[in-house]
Amino acid sequence: MTRIFAVAQNELMGLLRSKFFIVGLLVVPVLVGGVMTFMAYASSRVDREDRRFAVVDDTGVVYPAIEAAATRHNEEAGEGLTRDGPHFLPERVGTDKTRSNDPTPGLSDRVRHGEIFAFVVIPADVLDSTTGEPIKYYSANTSYTRLSSWLSTNIGAEIQRRRLTNAGVDPALVARLTKRVDVSPYGLVERRADGTTTSARAVDEIERFGIPIFFLVLMFMSVMSNAQHLINTIIEEKMSKISEVLLGSITAFELLAGKLLGVVAVSLLLAVVYLAGGIYTLFNVGRPDLIDLGLVGWFLVFLVSASLLYGSLFQALSSACSDLKDAQSMLQPAMMALMMAYFASMMVIRAPDSAFATTLSFIPPLTPFAMLLRLTMPPGPPIWQALLSVAILVAATVAVIWAAGRIFRVGLLMQGKPPNLPELLRWIGK
Secondary structure (H helix, E strand, C coil), X not given: CHHHHHHHHHHHHHHHHCHHHHHHHHHHHHHHHHHHHHHXXXXXXXXXXXXXXXXXXXXXXXXXXXXXXHHHHHHHHCCHHHCCCCEEEEEEEECCCCCCCCCHHHHHHHHHCCCCCEXXXXXXXXXXXXCCCCCEEEECCCCCCHXXXXXXXXXXXXXXXXXXXXXXCCHHHHHHHCCCCCCCCECCCEECXXXXXXXXXXXXXXXXXXXXXXXXXXXXXXXXXXHHHHHHHHHHHHHCCHHHHXXXXXXXXXXXXXXXXXXXXXXXXXXXXHHHHHHHHHHHCCCHHHCCHHHHHHHHHHHHHHHHHHHHHHHHHHHCCCCHHHHHHHCHHHHHHHHHHHHHHHHHHHCCCCHHHHHHCCCCCCHHHHHHHHHHCCCCCCHHHHHHHHHHHHHHHHHHHHHHHHHHHHHCCCCCCCCCHHHHHHHHHC
């Protein structure tokens, strides 16, 4: 055990002194915050153009509403340096009473020449709810949907108002009667021992999705952050013959175990730092009620298991390669398994109590992510499912470590072309 801890200590210190660790620990949060700040800033300034568009209003009554809505929109968008959106500038080009030919070819030429951005044709019978002729929107840049969406909303509202008026129905009354009623999620009412009850607590988006996503990303980042270091370290030691010197003093399994302990220590250190930051943030925003030490405990259990499971795979496959180029190809299955575990967990968020999510919780490569998410989303799975998933994960991790040790002892001394899957399986059986 002394040798294993010596290797673990050396691996830990090597990781702590590496640029990648420092970047991951300090720079990544700054970059994430910077990206979020930039996206929030750019979202209101990326589109500040004047969007001129023509309106062919064959009804003769809809255009004034479009013009009034555009005026309101432009006032809300602001002017000068405070402007945070595009200005919509409508132009009326005529009705069916003032033209005898199809206006679309001429308007299309105006769009091509840059005189207008788009044009919309409103058919004469659009106010009749029994007709099915659509309003047509023409533009060279059909991927720009802000103007078309705005037109759809405002033209639709005006048409609906006029249909109601023509039918003798007060549009204001309809608006009041059809006003949207939001559904606010609440937990369950609790019954005390004396028979009295407590009020149900409102559940917000932070609790429903913020906390699960935080744990999911932290798990993925903690496991993924050590992958590149493991690959580089093992390949460098193998190419420089350091691994052969090490194997003269300790066994291959002791070397593997020591490196795994170092990886777990670094993963835990990263997790503790970010967990502390998350707890501090919750206190600052006035939500200490969301701090659940039980969830933190479950997270650490799954993090250790995931670090051991994937760390073993990375080390075993890296040891079978002689250079980084071969390692990148060899490690693709392990990387794909890790990525699949991460993205499959996104589907668990949609229905954490479904049979699909439950099944994922008992598939070892996916268990650390899927079961952790289910635990963070109330009401959570039955405790027996959580314990069973841990038992399955631990058994799978032990099996993977054992198999990785068999590959590791052969791979470190092998040179030349990397082995294929049948050869790896033969190494395990030796």
